[in-house]
Amino acid sequence: MNYSLIQFDVRDGVARLTLNRPDKMNSFNADMHAEVRDALDSIQTNTAIRVLVITGAGRGFCAGQDLADAEVRFTPGDTPPDLGDVVERHYKPLVMRLSQLRVPTIAAVNGIAAGAGASLALACDMVVATQSASFVLPFANIGLIPDTGCSWHLPQRIGQARAMGLALTGKKLPAAQAAEWGMIWEAVEDAAFASSVDTLAAKLATMPTKALVRTRQAMQSAHTHMLDTHLSAEGEMMRELGHSADYVEGVSAFLEKRAPKFTGT
Incomplete structure (x- = not known):
C-alpha cells in the first residue's frame, strides 16, 4: 500500500509510524485507519523490526476522530451514523493489533492527544511526551464515552477516581501531571524530546523482544486473573522464554561478563 496519510519507515530495528494529517491535528478518518492497519500488519511479518514508535506530524499527536469524515458526519435532523459500527470496524481492530503486536510499542506524544x-x-x-503536550478526554462533551480502549486502560494506570474525573469533566491534563499520576512513562523537555525517544527506542530494539512482549501480556492479563491462574500463566511464559535464544545469550553474557547481543529470538 502507498501511504499518504501516514509516514512509515524502518531503520536499525526501529519502525516509526507518523500520523500525517497535520492540518487536521492528525485526526483519524477511514483512509488513515486503513493505512495504519496495513503498517501494523507489515510489522508482524518483518522480523527485522524490534520496536515501534508512533508519533504525529506537526504540532499535535492526534486529535482523535475527524468528525468531518464521511463515516461519522451527519446533518442535524438526519439520523446519526452507527458509531458502534465505526468502533468495531476501525478502533477495536487498531487496539487489538497493538495489544498483539510482536514488538513493544512507544507512543511519542509531541503535542495534544485528545479523544x-x-x-x-x-x-x-x-508513552513519552513533551512537557508542552497534554491529554484530554472530551467524549462526554458530545455525549459519548471514552473509547478506543481508554475506559479499560486509563483506570488501570491512574485509578478509578482520577480516570472518572478526567472522563466526566474533559479537563486537559498536562504531560508533567500525567507522568506524576503514572499515566505515562515520562514527560521530557521539548528540546530533548526527539533524542529521548530515539534513545529509548534504540535500547528496546536491542533487548530480548519476546520477553518484552510477554511482559506486556502478563501485565495486561493480571487484573483479570485470580492469583493461582496468573502464577500458572507466568510459568507457561517462563517455560517458553527459557527455551529462547535470547535467554541463552543473556545468561551466557552474564557468566562471561560481557554485553549481551540479543536477536529477538
Whole structure:
C-alpha cells in the first residue's frame, strides 16, 4: 500500500509510524485507519523490526476522530451514523493489533492527544511526551464515552477516581501531571524530546523482544486473573522464554561478563 496519510519507515530495528494529517491535528478518518492497519500488519511479518514508535506530524499527536469524515458526519435532523459500527470496524481492530503486536510499542506524544488520540497513546506499552503536550478526554462533551480502549486502560494506570474525573469533566491534563499520576512513562523537555525517544527506542530494539512482549501480556492479563491462574500463566511464559535464544545469550553474557547481543529470538 502507498501511504499518504501516514509516514512509515524502518531503520536499525526501529519502525516509526507518523500520523500525517497535520492540518487536521492528525485526526483519524477511514483512509488513515486503513493505512495504519496495513503498517501494523507489515510489522508482524518483518522480523527485522524490534520496536515501534508512533508519533504525529506537526504540532499535535492526534486529535482523535475527524468528525468531518464521511463515516461519522451527519446533518442535524438526519439520523446519526452507527458509531458502534465505526468502533468495531476501525478502533477495536487498531487496539487489538497493538495489544498483539510482536514488538513493544512507544507512543511519542509531541503535542495534544485528545479523544481517541489519547486512547491510542494509552494503548501503547510506553508513552513519552513533551512537557508542552497534554491529554484530554472530551467524549462526554458530545455525549459519548471514552473509547478506543481508554475506559479499560486509563483506570488501570491512574485509578478509578482520577480516570472518572478526567472522563466526566474533559479537563486537559498536562504531560508533567500525567507522568506524576503514572499515566505515562515520562514527560521530557521539548528540546530533548526527539533524542529521548530515539534513545529509548534504540535500547528496546536491542533487548530480548519476546520477553518484552510477554511482559506486556502478563501485565495486561493480571487484573483479570485470580492469583493461582496468573502464577500458572507466568510459568507457561517462563517455560517458553527459557527455551529462547535470547535467554541463552543473556545468561551466557552474564557468566562471561560481557554485553549481551540479543536477536529477538
